[in-house]
Amino acid sequence: MVRFLRPLVRGATYTRLVYLWVPMLVVSVWVLVDDTRMWVPAALLVPAGLVPAVRTGEGVQARWLLTPGQEDTGFSVAPAKTWRDRLRTVVWLQARLLLGLLTAGACVWLPILAVELARLSAGYRAYGIPVLRDAAPHWAFALLAPLPVLALYGAVVGLGALATAGARALLGPSAAERLTALEERTEQLLERNRIARELHDSIGHALTVAVVQAGAARAANSPEFTERALTAIEETGRAALEDLERVLGVLRETRTPVSSRPTLADADRLLESARVSGAEIDAEVTGPLETLPGPVSREGYRILQESLTNVLRHAGAVPTRVRVAVAEGALTLEVRNPLPDTRAQSARGSGLRGIRERAALLGGRARTGPDGGDWRVRVELPPG
Incomplete structure (x- = not known):
């Protein structure tokens, strides 16, 4: 039971609901203009999806609302560079509008249905749902009243999960973007390995020399030998510090673009x-x-x-x-x-x-x- 109700305490459940309600703003504005041609908002989304920057906006919204708090979201925020990416954006806008309509319908009519069933069970007539207007009041309707609430819960959670999966499929990185990301990742790994090797060689050598010289100076118990050992430790440590500063300088610099290497x-x-x-x-x-x-x-x-x-x-x-x-x-x-x-x-x-x-x-x-x-x-x- 606790696992079943866990989505109710997750912030992603409600941010996904907001994400699905956003397209309804466009529909609501259009209803004020003309409530007879409801296909117009869907038609307007076609040329909008062909604009490269729209893909960036959709990717940002998906990251913030569908997967809040996650680092690896699977959504691309780069503008559409190919016609295939633009067509994928158009398909997603249509799918998002359809999912928004289903969500709005569930959030409006399922609570009304639950209230009407409760009214019938209490001996009152139903007025909000046409199919229940002729139903005679009866206590048995109380057994059906929780069902719309459960259906609303399933619709909100299920449509949110469906929107997340669909967005990952249609707003995910293209093959070219994945190749670029893989290339950058390869460069990062190589750079990290190179820096690790340099640090290991320089710092490891300096520490080894310092330990050996310090131990030998203690065992020799000679002021002259101790002086030479301290000099060697000082020179080795200074060289290691120079190497360390050089490597840290590389880390502080802005990473060179892959194409310019x-x-x-x-x-x-x-x-x-x-x-x-x-x-x-x-x-x-x-x-x-x-x-x-x-x-x-x-x-x-x-x-x-x-x-x-x-x-x-x-x-x-x-x-x-x-x-x-x-x-x-x-x-x-x-x-x-x-x-x-x-x-x-x-x-x-x-x-x-x-x-x-x-x-x-x-x-x-x-x-x-x-x-x-x-x-x-x-x-x-x-x-x-």
Whole structure:
């Protein structure tokens, strides 16, 4: 019983009722003008729904009234960009008008019916409902009086739920909007992972150095050693603070639009930067880079950037081969350089892990490691 009555204490039940009553304002105004052509309000909603901004207004109303307090509402608040979105808006306006008429009818006539049944059970004649005017008063009508109240409860709750489901279907994001949202989400995850890696490396290293140096200074019990340990802790802590300030500065900045971030079409500047650093870059690009989906091209750029950075950091200015192949929207990227002497050191760090994470996030794969005397990074990314 408590579960059955729970919708009565939910604010969404009443905000949905308000949402369904809003179209009746249009109908009420039209009734004052002409009560013989009731089809006119529905006809006027057709050109109104074709206006792109109307979709935004409907989405905002749905968010505030159909799903109050929810974060993931499933409604789009962007203007209609395609004719399909405009037609979906028109269909929703018609459906909302129909649901509003049903709600208004239930809210007006069901309470009147309950009152008339109560009057008949009390020995009075009924006047509000035509079919009951000839009914003779009888106490048995008291058994029927609660039924319209229950029907009103079901109509208010049921029509509100139906309006929410219909709005999600017709005012939900289009395929293009979902793709944009997915792309932005991918960019956010990648950025968060990158920042997490940088914080882990810099702050983790600083704390490790501080703990080790402090413990060694205590064990040595030497003023000279303690002085050197404090100096090392100070320098390491200052460097970590600079790294932290840099990362926090990135977080404070307004996020760069997805479309303005570098792609593989801008890879020439990466290669030129590596050449200026002394590396001999042999680059070969096959296939049309411009056909790559946005996320694939952007992550391919970052992977190439990280691969060249690792070459310069661990192997130095050595001959490096870069191969980029594009076929049917898929990307294959390979970077080879002579294997450095410190092989074990080259396999550590967050750079290679970051490459693998970027590839996995887009459903691809990355292989890194020694290969025939070279250090090879090979990444395959499927079409977005």
